[in-house]
Amino acid sequence: MRIGMFFREALRSIRANAAISVAATVTALIAVFILGAFIPSFMYVRSAVDAQKAKVDVDVYISDTATVPQVNALREKLDGLRSDGTVAAVTYVSKEDALRIMKERLRDPSVLDELPSNPLPAKFNVQPTEAENANVIVAAVKDDPALDPTEGIVYPETTADRLLTAAKFVQWAGFVLIGILLLAAVLLIGNTIRLSIFARRREVEVMRLVGATNWFIRWPFMIEGVICGLVGAVVAVAMLWGIKVGVVDAWAAGADTALTKTGSAAGTIAFPLLTLVLVGAGALLGAVGSGITLRRFLKV
Amino acid sequence: MSDGQDTGRPEFTLVQVADPPSSEEEMAPMFSAPVTDGKRHKNDIFRPGPGPMVEFRGVTKTYDGNSRGLNGVSLRIGTGEFVFLVGPSGSGKSTFIRLIIRELRATSGEVIVGGRDLSTLRRGKVPYLRRAIGCVFQDFRLLPDRTAAENVAYALQVTGHSQKEVRRRVPEILSLVGLEGKFDRLPRELSGGEQQRVSIARALVNHPRLLIADEPTGNLDPETSLGIMDLLLRINRTGTTVLVATHDQHTVDRMQMRVIALDEGRVVRDEESAGYHDETGEVTA
Numbered sequence: 098m099r100i101g102m103f104f105r106e107a108l109r110s111i112r113a114n115a116a117i118s119v120a121a122t123v124t125a126l127i128a129v130f131i132l133g134a135f136i137p138s139f140m141y142v143r144s145a146v147d148a149q150k151a152k153v154d155v156d157v158y159i160s161d162t163a164t165v166p167q168v169n170a171l172r173e174k175l176d177g178l179r180s181d182g183t184v185a186a187v188t189y190v191s192k193e194d195a196l197r198i199m200k201e202r203l204r205d206p207s208v209l210d211e212l213p214s215n216p217l218p219a220k221f222n223v224q225p226t227e228a229e230n231a232n233v234i235v236a237a238v239k240d241d242p243a244l245d246p247t248e249g250i251v252y253p254e255t256t257a258d259r260l261l262t263a264a265k266f267v268q269w270a271g272f273v274l275i276g277i278l279l280l281a282a283v284l285l286i287g288n289t290i291r292l293s294i295f296a297r298r299r300e301v302e303v304m305r306l307v308g309a310t311n312w313f314i315r316w317p318f319m320i321e322g323v324i325c326g327l328v329g330a331v332v333a334v335a336m337l338w339g340i341k342v343g344v345v346d347a348w349a350a351g352a353d354t355a356l357t358k359t360g361s362a363a364g365t366i367a368f369p370l371l372t373l374v375l376v377g378a379g380a381l382l383g384a385v386g387s388g389i390t391l392r393r394f395l396k397v
Numbered sequence: 398m399s400d401g402q403d404t405g406r407p408e409f410t411l412v413q414v415a416d417p418p419s420s421e422e423e424m425a426p427m428f429s430a431p432v433t434d435g436k437r438h439k440n441d442i443f444r445p446g447p448g449p450m451v452e453f454r455g456v457t458k459t460y461d462g463n464s465r466g467l468n469g470v471s472l473r474i475g476t477g478e479f480v481f482l483v484g485p486s487g488s489g490k491s492t493f494i495r496l497i498i499r500e501l502r503a504t505s506g507e508v509i510v511g512g513r514d515l516s517t518l519r520r521g522k523v524p525y526l527r528r529a530i531g532c533v534f535q536d537f538r539l540l541p542d543r544t545a546a547e548n549v550a551y552a553l554q555v556t557g558h559s560q561k562e563v564r565r566r567v568p569e570i571l572s573l574v575g576l577e578g579k580f581d582r583l584p585r586e587l588s589g590g591e592q593q594r595v596s597i598a599r600a601l602v603n604h605p606r607l608l609i610a611d612e613p614t615g616n617l618d619p620e621t622s623l624g625i626m627d628l629l630l631r632i633n634r635t636g637t638t639v640l641v642a643t644h645d646q647h648t649v650d651r652m653q654m655r656v657i658a659l660d661e662g663r664v665v666r667d668e669e670s671a672g673y674h675d676e677t678g679e680v681t682a
Contacts, residue, residue: 099554102554102560299538299541304540305524305527307551307552307555307599308524308528308556310521
């Protein structure tokens, strides 16, 4: 419609109220920056927790004295769990495989050569479809005669439980925090724009007097809010980019191998997508902030 | 954004004026009410008809915790009249005016403007009512960071006129009110009288059928006041109904127009061709 005119009005008002415009922009910058630092952190933690959850597996150790039919019975039991969807995969690790894996892990494998015989039991490594299913697997096989009497069943019971609790907590805390952050940002921007409108209350009065409709008055203010929000968001994104390249990427590259492995397993939001989300959030914050604030000034 | 701007308003034939006109014949095409071609625009608030421009029927306005306002006022102001509204401070003059532009709503009674009962006018229509009424105030109420031309242009932009139309009409109307050569001055760079001329130009630019002036000369010296009143009179001669609330006894006495006197919210006198005071008071011709 008359977008051009509304734009000119918005720019005029930004120029005329430079101090308040800068304040609104900085407010948007801070809000978007916090949001922009929080979203990838939240997603990283959640994804790291998910990666750990995926790593929860159950080792079912087989007694050296177990007969072949007993071992087969145990395998059938586990395969049964796979067919009902509890278990994703069952891998048989023989005594020899176990010894080889241990050799690989040791810094000085020669110590194993001095053993008179292979002391390691064979096992089924059971991968549950979900971490929650570990308990079902344990319950199903814990009295099996083929179990190794000393090793039995090994699975990271407490780790799994804690991870599940942590995952739920991270998820809810994340949503609540993002909600609070957005609300705070809207209120802050609204407050700044209220200052601007308060400074120009007479002006709004005159506009109404000459018969300007509410939307005619509102558009320039909202465009003003969107411009401040956008500029703030773009600066915040630039700052986040600098931090990503200068700090996070450098830290990830120089970090210890174990950490890197966790890092690569845990994905986070791609930067271009994050940019899009943040710029959108900035514009929305500006528009909603000024829109809400204007309502009380536009009572006819 | 579908607030339906007045884009469908009929065009007017305007006379190109080089100098401020001295006679109402020259001003007529500029100031006269829009010519309707029989079809009313959907945002045209006023109902056509021979009825009065403003009618109050037993209007009472009380404020919370304050008795000031209006108390059972009934009167009619015909189309094309020039009326002075006089009375001491707090007599209800401002309430009267604010009821007409619906800044206030009557506590009881009916306020009818241009055939529309304002108590039934929807909130969304109030801006359109205000476009049909030109308003001039004691404190001018200009936008401080805009030039004279931009202030007048704003009123045109509000009603949805094209940039081309704005560029054509603003200089015309500013010249008509005698501000030739001062289009690009900010309000603070103009004298009080000049600022009031800008505000009159703004009030007129949309061809209102009713012009309301609340103490238009309250901040001006007598000579400047005379010029402003003269301008209002010339506007009235083109058919625009003019209502002036004032304290300015000298002007009222000099012009000998209809005078409505308010006191404590009541009409105490309503007289054609009168002065500021009634016959018992001091009257000068």
